[in-house]
Amino acid sequence: MQHMGKMNLTDAERDKLLTATRSRTARVADVRRAKLILMLEEGQSRDTIMQRLECDSRFISRWSSRFLSERLAGMYARHPGRAPKQPPAKLEARVLNYTLRRKPSDGSTHWSSYKLSAELGDVSVSAVQRIWRKHNVRPQRLDRHMVSNDPDFETKAADVIGLYLNPPAHAVVFCVDEKTAIQALDRKDRMLPLSSGRAESHGFEYKRNGTLSLFAALNTATGQVLGKTAARHTSEQFVAFLTDIVASQCERQEIHVICDNVSSHKTQRVRDFLVRHGNVRMHFTPTYSSWLNQVENWFSRIQRDVITRGVFTSVQDLGRKLMRYIREHNKNPKPIKWKYDDPSRRIRQVLIQ
16 A cells, blocks of 8 residues: 655644644644644555545645645635624524423423424524523523521521631531431442443442441531441430530530531430530521531532442441541541622632642
């Protein structure tokens, strides 16, 4: 098979062509031409180039001769086309009106660009997509929310957020909660490990080896976590965990505990504990507002890192792996800093790196 001659690339030309082939924003046509010149430089055959680039001999001849005569300046199309025609305002209003105020006639819950184009008849799919993109309308997305019905929401939320933004001097603030009924799941079939071209694979069938509850207290100033596992989630276990929190601090240290409104946090046993420990003060988040408790952020991490893909041969094995994660986390903890982006709309939490 006869090979094409080399293109005598300079180092600068080679670097620019390689950059084009690796770009995620370059046009497909530009990437294809850059690959052609590099393949010609390597001396690859015409048949190989035609097969890999899915082109014909005219494409090779045109762009190789263009490059040889004009170098990189000749690698662009003489007629790049025109910008897509912008839909008129009346058409935009019509598309948005259908999208926001009507449902598809086939009973679907939301529009796709193809369904809306077919419904309107005289509007192309690409036009619908451009209008949606321009106005940031995404019918395929579905977010979820829960509205708190707590009449004292603002007071309670301000109390909790105040502890994050301006904690009392010489006091320690803990976010406390329980992750209940964590299942110790073992797989019946062996795991297939991660390898090149293949994701890690777990057997579909699993074996339940019991459940465990994890109590956690996040120190808002340091990011350190105190953890404890228990077979059950009861008020007695909660008080025992509060006792551990008190024991971890200096004697008579002022301690503020942020927790939710679950019944086990408000029993007589808890009230008796608070009477015995006058340095401990409880702060309850509003109902349906677990997002205000920073430890929920940490629970999402241990769920992702340990629990979701974990394989646990027993409840004891589950407990050991949970506590190991906590120990490793505490070697390099990072606090969560709360700030207002727009107090009238929402509250955002940002992890300090």
